Amino acid sequence: MPITKEMLVQAVEKAVSHKHANFKETVELIIVLRDVNVKELGGKVRETVFLPKGRGKERKVCVVADGEMAERARQAGAHMVLTPADLQGMTKKNAKKIADTCDWVLVKTDLMAVVGRTLGPALGPRGKAPVPVPPGSDMVALMNRFKNAVLARLKDQPQVMTSIGTADMKPEDLAENALAVISAVETKLPQGVANIDKVIVKTTMGIPVEVRGV
Known part of the structure; x- marks a missing residue:
């Protein structure tokens, strides 16, 4: 039925x-x-x-991006914005902390590989696969949807x-x-x-x- x-x-x-x-x-x-x-x-x-x-209760949406997209994510109210520089040398402990903090991780498409290496091992076990986002995306709309x-x-x-x-x-x-x-x-x-x-x-x-x- x-x-x-x-x-x-x-x-x-x-x-x-x-x-x-x-x-x-x-x-x-x-x-x-x-x-x-x-x-x-x-x-x-x-x-x-x-x-x-x-x-x-809104979810915490984090974004991994650079340049203009990172700035638009900040203006759109992302809980956390990480740049490639932030990911360099990231420890497993910090990766786990980010994975625990962020409910969704939206990633600029060309940064998916580096996110897979740095945050992937922490996100995977928590069922929080990173979401690829094209550079020209409307960040405000995305934030509202994923929240x-x-x-x-x-x-x-x-x-x-x-x-x-x-x-x-x-x-x-x-x-x-x-x-x-x-x-x-x-x-x-x-x-x-x-x-x-x-x-x-x-x-x-x-x-x-x-x-x-x-």
Whole structure:
């Protein structure tokens, strides 16, 4: 049965109805798959999803660039701007610190190779692959998009789990974000929605709530 917005709203409302922590909890979406080969699909189900209603908490977007592009990134509000000079002689410890700090790392295309050598070993294990960006890109638009982006990917288990916002957001907005993620994942599955066994919504400290029909 296709997942509808109404079904998601009901599940979200139930998931966030009780306060579980004294901090702003994240709302997570879990898509459990069936009849799929995780090893075959592992590298294929890896989608950057731009949430239509935002994340409730902006992600930290960092940029690796030089010249005019680096300046435009600073003006656009990048959390951190690194130049080739910053990468020279970078220690593993500093690379890990940057990887922990930055949620997304946008890289000027001709600098991808050096980023792969210096930051790649720290970014890879954290699931934060650098994103190549052409030199003439609109940095303001990119910043705004990636601040509200999440990564939906399949790892070693037949499920995809990612954030769709925070518990203080409207259930309708969280439902729309969830639909965007589900739609993106469906396009990468061999049989589309038929490969989705169930969909679950939960808050950081909350109990999982399965999305069901009325």
